[in-house]
Amino acid sequence: MELIWYSVFLLWTLVGADVSTSGYKLTVVCLKEGQLLEVLDRYVSTTLGNSSNVDESIQSFLGKVKEERSKIKDINEWIGHPINAYHLVKRTAKDWRSVQQSINCSTCVPTIASEEFHSSWKQIIEEEDIWTSSEDIVIALQGLARLIEMYDLEFTALMSGTILNISSSPLTNDDAINIATHLEKEPKITWIKALLDTEGITEKEALLYDLAMTYHMVGKSRTALDILTDLQKISNRSMTGMIKIVKQAAEKPEDIEPHKGLLTRNEDLNIAYKKLCQGKVQKTKAASVLRCYNKATRIPYYTGKEEVLNAVPRISQFHDTISDEEILQILDASKEQCNCFISNITIIIIRLSFLFLNSCLQLTPAVVVKRSGLSKAEYRTRSGETSWIHPAEKISIKLEKRIELLTGLDRLTAEYFEIVNYGLGGHYLRHYDALDLQNMKNLNRDYTYRNRIATWMFYLSSVEAGGATVFPLLNVKIPPIKNSAVFWYNLLPSGERDDRSQHASCPRTYGVQMGYYEVDT
Incomplete structure (x- = not known):
C-alpha cells in the first residue's frame, strides 16, 4: 500500500476572511496592536506636550485599550477565549481605523507627531500583510453563533x-x-x-x-x-x-407538530454529531472489549502506546508519538516552505498548489472537495486555514517512518503535509477522507487517482474545551491530547468507502489547538 500524507495543524482562536480564521494570524494582530498602542501613546503625549489638542475620543480609546490589554498575561491563553478574540477583531478592524483616520484626516494640519504616527501605522499594518477587515468581524460573529448552536x-x-x-x-x-x-x-x-x-x-x-x-x-x-x-x-x-x-x-x-418522527438520516446524524461534541457518549457493550497495550513493531525495542477506541472498524489513539521538539520542527518547517507545490500525486495537491505562495506561515482559507473541484469552504461546512510542508523535510521523513512502523503501511507516495489552522468556532462538519474517485477523474481525465485507505492525525496540543474528533455512526469521541495521534481506516477491504468512517471536528470552545494529519492511499 502507498501513503499519502495530509497533516493538519489546528490552532484555536478566531474565525474570519484572512485573519479571523487563523489563530496564528490573530496572534500577529494582537502583537501588532501592542505596537500601535505604543505609537498612539507617544502621539498623544507628544501632542499634549506641545500644548496642542487631542480629540477626547482618541484619549478615551487609548485608555480603554490599555486597560483591556493589561489583562493579557499569556497571549495564547487570552486569545483562546472566544469573546476576547471577537473584541480584538472588532477593535482592530473598526475602532483602530477610526483613530487612524481621525489623526491623519484630509483636512487636518500635519504635525511631526501625526506624520510619525502615520509612518509607523503604515509600517506595522503592512508587515506580513496581516490585519483585520470588516469581513473578519462578520465571520467572528459567525464563529460565536456556531459555539452557541453547538454547545447551547x-x-x-x-x-x-x-x-x-x-x-x-x-x-x-x-x-x-x-x-x-x-x-x-x-x-x-x-x-x-x-x-x-x-x-x-x-x-x-x-x-x-x-x-x-x-x-x-x-x-x-x-x-x-x-x-x-x-x-x-x-x-x-x-x-x-x-x-x-x-x-x-x-x-x-x-x-401542530411539524415533522415529528420524520427526521431524515442527515438530521439524525447532525443530532448525533452535536451530542458527541457535547460529551453525551452512550456506553455500549462493545466498549468492554476495548483495551490499551504496547503495540509491537518490526524493531524489537520500539513499541507504540495504542488505545483502541473502536474495534470494527479499527480506530486507535497512539499516545506519546510525537515530542514537543518535533512539534516545533513542524511549525518551523511550515514557515520555510514557499513556491514548492509542484507535486502531482493527487488532485488535492495539484489544485491546492496555487493557493499557498505568498504567506509567511502560508495560511490560506481552507477548501473542500466538491464535484466541480476544490473550492473555498463555506463557513457552515468548514472554517479554518491551511498550509503545507514539503515531504522532503527532515521532520516529514522522520514522522513518515514512525507511522510506517506503527501502522505497517508503506510510504511509497505521500501528499505534502497539510496544516490547518482553526480560529474562533473553527470546525469541520461531517465528511469522509475517502475521495469520490469517479467525480475526481471527471476533473482531469489524464490523471491517475488513488483513494485514501487510512488517516493518521497527530495532536500538537491539548485543549481546555471543544475541538474533539467524532464519528457519529460509531458513537466515538476522541479528545485532542497533546503528543498523541489518532489512526483509522477509510476504506473497506474491498476498496469501497467505509461509510462508518464519516467524522467531524467539533468547534473549539476555549484554548489553542494544533493537529497533524496523514492520509494513506
Whole structure:
C-alpha cells in the first residue's frame, strides 16, 4: 500500500476572511496592536506636550485599550477565549481605523507627531500583510453563533463575557443583535427571546419580526402569526402580505407538530454529531472489549502506546508519538516552505498548489472537495486555514517512518503535509477522507487517482474545551491530547468507502489547538 500524507495543524482562536480564521494570524494582530498602542501613546503625549489638542475620543480609546490589554498575561491563553478574540477583531478592524483616520484626516494640519504616527501605522499594518477587515468581524460573529448552536451556551453568561466560568469583557446589546443574525432555528428563537428581555434594547420591532419569521421557518406558524398580528398594531410597516402567508401555513393541521418522527438520516446524524461534541457518549457493550497495550513493531525495542477506541472498524489513539521538539520542527518547517507545490500525486495537491505562495506561515482559507473541484469552504461546512510542508523535510521523513512502523503501511507516495489552522468556532462538519474517485477523474481525465485507505492525525496540543474528533455512526469521541495521534481506516477491504468512517471536528470552545494529519492511499 502507498501513503499519502495530509497533516493538519489546528490552532484555536478566531474565525474570519484572512485573519479571523487563523489563530496564528490573530496572534500577529494582537502583537501588532501592542505596537500601535505604543505609537498612539507617544502621539498623544507628544501632542499634549506641545500644548496642542487631542480629540477626547482618541484619549478615551487609548485608555480603554490599555486597560483591556493589561489583562493579557499569556497571549495564547487570552486569545483562546472566544469573546476576547471577537473584541480584538472588532477593535482592530473598526475602532483602530477610526483613530487612524481621525489623526491623519484630509483636512487636518500635519504635525511631526501625526506624520510619525502615520509612518509607523503604515509600517506595522503592512508587515506580513496581516490585519483585520470588516469581513473578519462578520465571520467572528459567525464563529460565536456556531459555539452557541453547538454547545447551547447560555445568554446571560455570554453577555457578561463568561465562558466556562472564565471572564472576559462583556458583549454589548449591538453585539448580541449581530450574533442573532447568524443563528438558526431553535437557538435563534432562544437567543432573541432573551435579547428582548434585556434592558436597553432599542430594536425590538425588528427583533420581533425576526422572531416571528424564525418560528414560521421551524413550522410553528401559529406562534409566528400571533407575534405578527400584535406587531402590526404598533408598527408603521405593512405586514399584510406576510401575515397572509403565515396564516395559510398556520391553518394546516400538520402545523401542530411539524415533522415529528420524520427526521431524515442527515438530521439524525447532525443530532448525533452535536451530542458527541457535547460529551453525551452512550456506553455500549462493545466498549468492554476495548483495551490499551504496547503495540509491537518490526524493531524489537520500539513499541507504540495504542488505545483502541473502536474495534470494527479499527480506530486507535497512539499516545506519546510525537515530542514537543518535533512539534516545533513542524511549525518551523511550515514557515520555510514557499513556491514548492509542484507535486502531482493527487488532485488535492495539484489544485491546492496555487493557493499557498505568498504567506509567511502560508495560511490560506481552507477548501473542500466538491464535484466541480476544490473550492473555498463555506463557513457552515468548514472554517479554518491551511498550509503545507514539503515531504522532503527532515521532520516529514522522520514522522513518515514512525507511522510506517506503527501502522505497517508503506510510504511509497505521500501528499505534502497539510496544516490547518482553526480560529474562533473553527470546525469541520461531517465528511469522509475517502475521495469520490469517479467525480475526481471527471476533473482531469489524464490523471491517475488513488483513494485514501487510512488517516493518521497527530495532536500538537491539548485543549481546555471543544475541538474533539467524532464519528457519529460509531458513537466515538476522541479528545485532542497533546503528543498523541489518532489512526483509522477509510476504506473497506474491498476498496469501497467505509461509510462508518464519516467524522467531524467539533468547534473549539476555549484554548489553542494544533493537529497533524496523514492520509494513506
